Amino acid sequence: xxxxxxxxxxxxxxxxxxxxxxxxxxxxxxxxxxxRGESLEHTSSQSTPESLRANDSSEYLAASAGSEASPYASxxxxxxxxxxxxxxxxxxxxxxxxxAISVFKENVDVFDIISVFxxxxxxxxxxxxxxxxxxxxxxxxxxxxxxxKVLALIANLPEDDVWDWERVDNVIRSDERRKQHIADILALxxxxxxxxxxxxxxxxxxxxTEDFTAFIxxxxxxxxxxxxxxxxxxxxxxxxxxxxGQDIPRLQSxxxxxxxxxxxxxxxxxxxxxxxxxWVRRVVEYAISIGVxxxxxxxGIPLYGYDWPQEGGDWGKARxxxxxxxxxxxxxxxxxxxYHPEATSPYFSYFENGIAHEVWFExxxxxxxxxxxxxxxxxxxxxxxxxGREDGRVYDILLGE
Numbered sequence: 001x002x003x004x005x006x007x008x009x010x011x012x013x014x015x016x017x018x019x020x021x022x023x024x025x026x027x028x029x030x031x032x033x034x035x036r037g038e039s040l041e042h043t044s045s046q047s048t049p050e051s052l053r054a055n056d057s058s059e060y061l062a063a064s065a066g067s068e069a070s071p072y073a074s075x076x077x078x079x080x081x082x083x084x085x086x087x088x089x090x091x092x093x094x095x096x097x098x099x100a101i102s103v104f105k106e107n108v109d110v111f112d113i114i115s116v117f118x119x120x121x122x123x124x125x126x127x128x129x130x131x132x133x134x135x136x137x138x139x140x141x142x143x144x145x146x147x148x149k150v151l152a153l154i155a156n157l158p159e160d161d162v163w164d165w166e167r168v169d170n171v172i173r174s175d176e177r178r179k180q181h182i183a184d185i186l187a188l189x190x191x192x193x194x195x196x197x198x199x200x201x202x203x204x205x206x207x208x209t210e211d212f213t214a215f216i217x218x219x220x221x222x223x224x225x226x227x228x229x230x231x232x233x234x235x236x237x238x239x240x241x242x243x244x245g246q247d248i249p250r251l252q253s254x255x256x257x258x259x260x261x262x263x264x265x266x267x268x269x270x271x272x273x274x275x276x277x278x279w280v281r282r283v284v285e286y287a288i289s290i291g292v293x294x295x296x297x298x299x300g301i302p303l304y305g306y307d308w309p310q311e312g313g314d315w316g317k318a319r320x321x322x323x324x325x326x327x328x329x330x331x332x333x334x335x336x337x338x339y340h341p342e343a344t345s346p347y348f349s350y351f352e353n354g355i356a357h358e359v360w361f362e363x364x365x366x367x368x369x370x371x372x373x374x375x376x377x378x379x380x381x382x383x384x385x386x387x388g389r390e391d392g393r394v395y396d397i398l399l400g401e
Contacts, residue, residue: 086374087381088398089231089258089298090114091153093388094133100388101139108146110398112381113256115153115198115231119188123164125171127154127184140193149195151231152188156201163203165245172211182219189228196229198258204245213250220253231256231298236264236283249291257292258383259283262302267318271358273345274302277369284377295380301370303390305361315358322389326361344369364393371397 090111092100104114118133129135143150156168171181185197199219204212220230232254235244251257261280265272273279284299305326306318321329330337333350340347347360374382384390 086371086379087112087298089256089381089383091117091384091386092139093117093386094130096386096388097132097134097136100386101136103387103390103392104139105142107395107398108143108148110395111143111148113149113151113195113229113231114143115151117153117155117200119152119154120158121154121156121167121171121201123167123170125167125177125181125184127188131159135192137193144193149229151196151198151229152192152194153198153200154185154188165204165208168201168204168212169208172208172215178211178215178218181215182222185219186222186226189223190226194228196223196231196255198231198233198256199254200233202233202235202244206243206245208245209243209247212245213247216251217253220255229256230254231258234259234287236261238282238286248287252293252296255296256298256380257287257296258298259287259300260385261300262385265306265360267306267320270315271306271308271318271347271360273340273343273347273360274304274306274362275300275370276340276343276345277366277373278342280370281373281377284373284379288377294378297377297379298381298383299370299374299377299379300383300385301367302362302385303367303387303394304385305359307357307359310356310358320389321359321361323361323363323391326359329359339365363391364397367391367394368397 088111090104090113092104092114094117104111116139118129118135120128120130122128140150156164158164171177188194189197197219199216201212216230216232223230230253232251234248234251234257235242235246236259237243237246237248248257261283262275264275264279280299284297287297288294303323305321305323307321307329308318309316329350330348333352335348335350337346337348339345345360345366346363347358349356349358351357371382
């Protein structure tokens with residue numbers, strides 16, 4: 001989230017990869033000013049060895065000499081107390097691309113990164129473009145003009161099908177196959193001008209854990225050598241729950257771990273919130289407890305709802321529903337929207353054609369609660385799933401309006 005004010009800090013000269021937002025090592029100290037939202041790469045470029053040598057202030061000379069009297073003889077950055085700076089990660093799906101891009105462009109100032117859900121991992125290991133995806137180069141240009149990084153999202157989800165672990169197995173189960181898959185990914189990123197890639201390989205088998213870990217480590221190394229980013233979609237895990245082929249602490253060679261803290265209740269489950277606040281908290285706190293770096297955690301926030309029908313006492317399959325339709329339904333049936341105090345999620349019930357329905361969804365109020373939680377837990381960012389369905393007031397909250 002981009003903010004337009006300056007802060008003074010005791011800054012260090014960093015040796016860092018442009019692909020990473022994480023600090024690696026420390027050298028000489030100098031006081032400078034930075035604008036909130038500027039990259040560390042940009043900031044560090046202001047403090048070249050030449051500029052530091054030219055600084056003849058007594059404070060600098062004492063610091064560079066290692067004097068105990070130096071006010072900067074510390075590895076800590078001194079920053080005025082303020083809300084944690086959260087990066088905002090948006091999602092552009094191919095099946096609703098036009099509307100999602102429109103929402104992104106209207107609210108571009110709140111975003112730091114977006115992924116474009118355009119690419120499919122084929123059964124033979126090739127990377128193809130989804131049939132209805134439009135590889136819109138102008139979107140990439142627009143994002144870059146506004147300081148937003150764009151990641152190519154590659155998924156193991158065939159159109160009108162289910163997540164396919166076997167096609168992932170086909171490209172990661174040997175050194176040779178991993179090497180070829182990584183080469184294909186690098187070619188895509190370089191040819192299309194992406195800033196990196198998001199790997200969205202879901203519902204893997206536990207037997208694939210070692211191969212998947214090796215794949216992520218090797219891909220991260222190659223991307224970082226090219227100053228590119230790597231994000232990985234991470235299943236929401238709780239103690240004793242399924243890992244689905246992901247040993248999360250060992251995936252931290254990636255820059256961003258994109259936690260799918262949504263679909264707590266889904267289309268074939270019983271009705272309930274897409275992401276209750278206590279459940280989201282448990283997922284993130286568990287990740288932290290097993291050694292995941294808070295700053296690599298991007299907490300997923302859903303922007304959609306589900307409408308479950310009930311016939312004969314049983315709940316049927318829910319349909320995904322967007323915010324505008326939700327408000328129209330509530331108005332049409334003159335029903336009151338209730339805010340569940342524990343789940344911190346809105347819901348309502350209605351009857352149509354003799355069938356009972358229950359709707360749970362997310363709005364600006366539930367979003368604000370999750371945003372506060374993300375700041376409290378000190379995570380690196382939030383991830384929207386997805387643009388195009390949401391309560392537009394979430395952007396007002398991010399802009400502080």
